[in-house]
Amino acid sequence: MKRKGKRIFHWVSSQKFPDFPKFLPSLTLSMQEFFKFLPEFPNFLPKIPRFPPKTLNVLAHLELLEAQHRGWAEAQERQEQLQEREKFLKSRIQELRQRRDALREKVRQELGNLGIASEPDPREVLEWKIQKCRELLRLFRLTGISGKLSPHGISLSLHTSFEGSLLDSFHLELQERGDSGRFWLCRHSVPPFIPLERLARELLPRNPRQFLGILCRHLNTFVGRREQLRKLQEEFPDSVQVLSQNSLCNFLSFRYRIPAESSGEFQEFRAQLRYRDPTGTRPDDVTAVTGDGERGIVGILGVFWEFWDFFENS
Amino acid sequence: MHFNLPLSKSVVVSHLGLTLMSASTEVQLFIPWKGASPLNLPVAWSYFLQPFSFPGGSIMDETVAEYIRRTVLKMPRDEIKMMLQKWGFLSEAQLQTLNFHQQKDNISQEVVQLCEENSAGIKQAAALDIIYNHIYQNKRMWSVYQMKKSGEEEEYFDIADFKKKFKGRIRSALKNVTITFKEYEDNAIWIRVAWGTPHKKPNQYKPSYVVYHSQTPYVFISASVLKSNLPLLCQALIVASNYRDIREMELRSHSLNSLKDIVFKRYSQNFQTYSPKPVQGWNVEAENADRRIVHENRSVKERIHRLNQESFGCGPQPKLEFAQYRLDTMFKSDPKMDVLDKKEPFRCLVKFSSPHLLESLKSLAPLGMADAPLSPLLTCITHKARNYFKIREKKESFVSP
Numbered sequence: 001m002k003r004k005g006k007r008i009f010h011w012v013s014s015q016k017f018p019d020f021p022k023f024l025p026s027l028t029l030s031m032q033e034f035f036k037f038l039p040e041f042p043n044f045l046p047k048i049p050r051f052p053p054k055t056l057n058v059l060a061h062l063e064l065l066e067a068q069h070r071g072w073a074e075a076q077e078r079q080e081q082l083q084e085r086e087k088f089l090k091s092r093i094q095e096l097r098q099r100r101d102a103l104r105e106k107v108r109q110e111l112g113n114l115g116i117a118s119e120p121d122p123r124e125v126l127e128w129k130i131q132k133c134r135e136l137l138r139l140f141r142l143t144g145i146s147g148k149l150s151p152h153g154i155s156l157s158l159h160t161s162f163e164g165s166l167l168d169s170f171h172l173e174l175q176e177r178g179d180s181g182r183f184w185l186c187r188h189s190v191p192p193f194i195p196l197e198r199l200a201r202e203l204l205p206r207n208p209r210q211f212l213g214i215l216c217r218h219l220n221t222f223v224g225r226r227e228q229l230r231k232l233q234e235e236f237p238d239s240v241q242v243l244s245q246n247s248l249c250n251f252l253s254f255r256y257r258i259p260a261e262s263s264g265e266f267q268e269f270r271a272q273l274r275y276r277d278p279t280g281t282r283p284d285d286v287t288a289v290t291g292d293g294e295r296g297i298v299g300i301l302g303v304f305w306e307f308w309d310f311f312e313n314s
Numbered sequence: 315m316h317f318n319l320p321l322s323k324s325v326v327v328s329h330l331g332l333t334l335m336s337a338s339t340e341v342q343l344f345i346p347w348k349g350a351s352p353l354n355l356p357v358a359w360s361y362f363l364q365p366f367s368f369p370g371g372s373i374m375d376e377t378v379a380e381y382i383r384r385t386v387l388k389m390p391r392d393e394i395k396m397m398l399q400k401w402g403f404l405s406e407a408q409l410q411t412l413n414f415h416q417q418k419d420n421i422s423q424e425v426v427q428l429c430e431e432n433s434a435g436i437k438q439a440a441a442l443d444i445i446y447n448h449i450y451q452n453k454r455m456w457s458v459y460q461m462k463k464s465g466e467e468e469e470y471f472d473i474a475d476f477k478k479k480f481k482g483r484i485r486s487a488l489k490n491v492t493i494t495f496k497e498y499e500d501n502a503i504w505i506r507v508a509w510g511t512p513h514k515k516p517n518q519y520k521p522s523y524v525v526y527h528s529q530t531p532y533v534f535i536s537a538s539v540l541k542s543n544l545p546l547l548c549q550a551l552i553v554a555s556n557y558r559d560i561r562e563m564e565l566r567s568h569s570l571n572s573l574k575d576i577v578f579k580r581y582s583q584n585f586q587t588y589s590p591k592p593v594q595g596w597n598v599e600a601e602n603a604d605r606r607i608v609h610e611n612r613s614v615k616e617r618i619h620r621l622n623q624e625s626f627g628c629g630p631q632p633k634l635e636f637a638q639y640r641l642d643t644m645f646k647s648d649p650k651m652d653v654l655d656k657k658e659p660f661r662c663l664v665k666f667s668s669p670h671l672l673e674s675l676k677s678l679a680p681l682g683m684a685d686a687p688l689s690p691l692l693t694c695i696t697h698k699a700r701n702y703f704k705i706r707e708k709k710e711s712f713v714s715p
Binding site for chain 1: 580
């Protein structure tokens with residue numbers, strides 16, 4: 001006599017299994033209990049017949065498949081309908097929002113006409129504040145130093161200026177090393193004749209503010225000297241000839257040809273300007289040499305101070 | 315972009331404009347002069363002759379004359395007048411007498427005649443050569459050298475002092491050299507050195523050029539074919555500019571301005587700021603032009619464009635011709651495949667070359683040929699200022715010895 005009843009499935013293996021949770025009393029599962037652990041089937045699926053099917057009738061099987069697919073097609077249609085409804089509702093929302101904004105404007109106008117100030121919309125106030133912040137950040141470059149946090153670290157921009165006009169900008173990227181609070185220089189666009197590495201080595205680990213301040217001064221004075229030289233050449237192309245200059249513009253020599261007032265001839269003399277301190281705007285050393293000797297110096301110095309005034313006031 | 319996988323060194327052909335004209339002094343040439351004596355003397359012989367006077371009354375060395383003639387022949391015909399004016403050795407009146415619409419041969423002969431009248435020496439000829447090479451600097455291959463500071467801060471740079479020390483150092487080692495200096499407005503000092511030996515006169519056709527910007531630690535050298543004089547040149551540079559040491563950076567190119575841009579950090583880098591940068595959108599105008607075209611992957615393209623801009627920056631790139639990677643890494647394969655019996659590093663040389671390498675790398679991602687972001691090996695070329703890399707096994711770091 002065959003024993004009919006629950007079929008008992010045992011794990012057939014000698015492998016070690018992971019610990020089962022405690023609420024599972026036994027390892028034996030029947031077919032029905034097995035179905036309970038599967039994820040919930042969607043409702044529209046017809047009941048899955050037991051496998052293997054009872055009959056091997058092909059037509060019946062095909063009918064089964066057709067029914068399945070019909071069910072799926074209906075489900076798809078329903079989904080599409082839902083999506084359309086969603087779209088329609090969204091556009092309706094947009095429409096209503098526009099109407100609301102238009103009406104709000106109208107109300108504000110009417111109130112304005114009547115002379116009553118209306119309350120500002122909190123959202124608008126926030127937007128205005130954000131806009132203001134953004135503009136302020138953009139304008140910050142006029143202070144000379146501005147920065148921004150970037151994914152790689154801090155990106156600082158040094159904007160140089162001379163006598164009210166903004167000139168070149170130089171950029172630095174600093175990264176923080178570890179948690180010690182020390183910065184190190186990652187990338188930069190500073191020209192090589194500025195002693196950037198020396199300053200970074202000496203000042204950056206200990207005192208980043210001082211480093212930035214001194215670097216700013218170096219750059220500003222360099223750009224200022226360069227600008228002064230360029231203006232001098234522009235304003236007096238005939239009278240002044242630059243004999244030599246160097247990259248930092250701190251050792252310049254000129255030749256001046258000034259028409260003398262009394263006679264029609266030119267007076268020539270040479271001057272050498274030396275800026276010992278790279279952060280100084282005034283030269284430390286001025287040597288003027290004339291070909292005339294003593295006699296010409298007095299007259300020439302007067303003209304020289306004219307040029308110097310130009311330097312000061314340009 | 316082509317791949318080169320030779321196991322030997324790859325040879326880079328440098329465009330020396332002078333190679334066509336370089337005649338070593340051993341070759342005998344017969345130069346028919348207009349006003350020469352009936353004897354047609356070869357060049358080599360002129361070393362042993364005293365400079366003899368022409369009916370015009372000028373005294374000029376034959377080698378100098380030949381050198382000036384060759385230099386003028388190198389110049390394109392439209393530019394000869396401009397270069398002679400820059401030279402400033404011939405007066406305006408003399409330049410007016412020249413006819414620039416004839417054959418270059420005849421122009422050069424006339425120029426040489428005028429130089430004879432003014433009795434040009436080798437210095438003036440060298441100056442003309444510097445002018446030609448300054449305008450056609452992209453014909454030579456330049457390599458960058460970096461000098462290390464000696465420690466004390468120099469107050470200012472005196473060019474007269476520099477010249478004196480440089481000349482002194484070279485002359486103390488080698489008597490037969492021609493050294494010429496020329497300063498340009500961008501603070502560049504061009505130095506031309508023609509080398510000779512203790513027994514031979516300097517070879518004017520194979521000079522070395524050095525470009526130095528004052529108060530920077532970088533020197534750009536275009537060495538002549540005679541490489542044995544390079545150590546002396548480097549030593550003279552260190553002595554003259556008060557530095558301690560000099561080493562060659564792995565950066566070479568034909569375009570001198572691009573090398574300067576890379577090394578002086580003048581190229582466009584991408585720094586984050588709040589100020590609005592000129593947004594070179596992604597051709598927004600072209601998009602709006604034809605509304606019938608719909609771009610399905612607009613967001614992908616914008617992402618690629620943004621990543622590209624982060625690595626390369628917005629502006630034009632410096633012009634390099636090649637990037638060379640020497641791989642010294644182990645071949646990683648499935649151990650079962652067992653490609654190599656011996657466990658030694660797989661040596662491989664990968665060379666990217668292009669008329670404008672960085673622009674082509676920049677356009678790889680937008681054209682879809684590579685994934686954005688590009689490999690840091692390619693994008694670090696300008697940042698690290700090198701285009702010769704050695705990639706070792708350990709941590710895949712690209713530091714060369």
